[in-house]
Amino acid sequence: MKVLVTGGMGYIGSHTCIQMLGAGITPVIFDNLYNSKQAVLQRIEKVTGHRLDFVKGDIRDKALLTKTLKTHAIDAVIHFAGLKAVGESVEKPLEYYDNNVNGTLVLVAAMQEAGVKSLVFSSSATVYGDPASVPITEDFPTSATNPYGRSKLMVEECLTDFHHANPDWSITLLRYFNPVGSHPSGELGEDPQGIPNNLMPFVSQVAVGRRDCLSVFGNDYPTPDGTGVRDYIHVVDLADGHIAALENVGAKMGLHIYNLGTGNGSSVLEMVKAFEAASGKQVPYQVVARRAGDIAECWADPSKAMQELGWKALRSLDDMTTDTWRWQSNNPQGYPDI
Numbered sequence: 001m002k003v004l005v006t007g008g009m010g011y012i013g014s015h016t017c018i019q020m021l022g023a024g025i026t027p028v029i030f031d032n033l034y035n036s037k038q039a040v041l042q043r044i045e046k047v048t049g050h051r052l053d054f055v056k057g058d059i060r061d062k063a064l065l066t067k068t069l070k071t072h073a074i075d076a077v078i079h080f081a082g083l084k085a086v087g088e089s090v091e092k093p094l095e096y097y098d099n100n101v102n103g104t105l106v107l108v109a110a111m112q113e114a115g116v117k118s119l120v121f122s123s124s125a126t127v128y129g130d131p132a133s134v135p136i137t138e139d140f141p142t143s144a145t146n147p148y149g150r151s152k153l154m155v156e157e158c159l160t161d162f163h164h165a166n167p168d169w170s171i172t173l174l175r176y177f178n179p180v181g182s183h184p185s186g187e188l189g190e191d192p193q194g195i196p197n198n199l200m201p202f203v204s205q206v207a208v209g210r211r212d213c214l215s216v217f218g219n220d221y222p223t224p225d226g227t228g229v230r231d232y233i234h235v236v237d238l239a240d241g242h243i244a245a246l247e248n249v250g251a252k253m254g255l256h257i258y259n260l261g262t263g264n265g266s267s268v269l270e271m272v273k274a275f276e277a278a279s280g281k282q283v284p285y286q287v288v289a290r291r292a293g294d295i296a297e298c299w300a301d302p303s304k305a306m307q308e309l310g311w312k313a314l315r316s317l318d319d320m321t322t323d324t325w326r327w328q329s330n331n332p333q334g335y336p337d338i
Ligand code: NAD
Pocket: 006, 007, 008, 009, 010, 011, 012, 013, 030, 031, 032, 033, 034, 035, 036, 057, 058, 059, 060, 079, 080, 081, 082, 083, 084, 099, 103, 122, 123, 124, 125, 176, 177, 178, 179
C-alpha cells in the first residue's frame, strides 16, 4: 500500500512514516516545510534504512497534489499538514482557516480528481471543548473556543457532509489527546520553533538548560494537586494508531471516528516529576496564573479504538519522558539546518 502523508516532515507525521515503513506501507511525504526541516528526511532514512519520496509542496496547490497522487499511484492519504498553535490562531485566524480548512478542501478535491477515496485526518481532543465529564467518548458533544479548535471542528463537519454525498469513501477522523515523547533512537522528536506552547517541550528545554524555569499555569483547578490533568500519549503509540486505522477501516466505506489516547490522566506536576526521574535533571518551576482557555481535565475513553481497530497505547509515562530526554539531550537545539 502507498500512502500520501501530508505534513509528513512534522512531529507526528515523521514518527508515523517510520512506523509505516516497519509495517510494510510505503509513505510518500508531501510537506511545504513551513514548520519542519529537511533534516527530518535524513533522520527517517537513517533510522529505517529506507529511501523515501518527498515532494515539497503546499496542500493548497491542487495541481501539484493531483499530479503527486497520480504519478505515485497513491492508495490512501493521511492528512497531518496544518497549523496547530492555539495562541497564534487567535492572532491570525485567517491563516488558520486557509491552511487547515481550505487546505483540506483542496486536498479532498485533488483526491477526487485522482480517484483516491481513503482519507485519515488528524483531528484533536480540542473538538470536545470543555467536556462535562471524563473520560471522553466519541459521542460527546463538540465545540470550540479558539480558531484552531474551530478549524478542526469545521474540517470534521466538512468531511462529514462530504461523506454523506460520497458514501463510497472511507474517511477516518482520529482525535488525538496530548502527543508527547520521541522515537526511541533519539534521532527524531518534537522541535518547536520559538517558545514552546506545550508542556513537554517546555519542560525538556528547561531540563537541557535552554530555558530557566517552567511556568505552571494555575494550581487551583479542581484536580488532585490543583494543576491541569491531560491524557499524554507516546507519539509512537499514536503513530501506530494510524496504521491500525489504515489496516482496519482504511478500505471500509464509512465515516469512522476514534479517540487516540491512553485513558489515563496525569497532572502538570506529575509530568514534571516523571521528567526529573527520567532525566536526572531538576526542572525548576513557578506557579503563575491560569492560561486563558485552559480546562481542568481531559482524558480519553479509548475503548472504541481497541474494539474496532485492535489498537491501544502500550508505552508508559516513563517511556514518554525517557525518550523525550534522549532526543532533547542528543539534540539540544533540535534538528540542524542543512
Ligand atoms: P507539525 O507542525 O510538527 O507538523 C505539521 C507539518 O505540516 C509540518 O511539517 C508543516 O511544515 C506542514 N504543513 C503545514 N502547513 C502546510 C501546508 N499548507 N502544506 C504542506 N505542508 C504543511 O505538527 P504535528 O504536531 O505533527 O501535528 C500534525 C497534525 O496533528 C496537525 O494537523 C495538528 O493540528 C494535529 N494535532 C496535533 C496535536 C499536537 O499536540 N501535536 C494534537 C492534536 C492534533
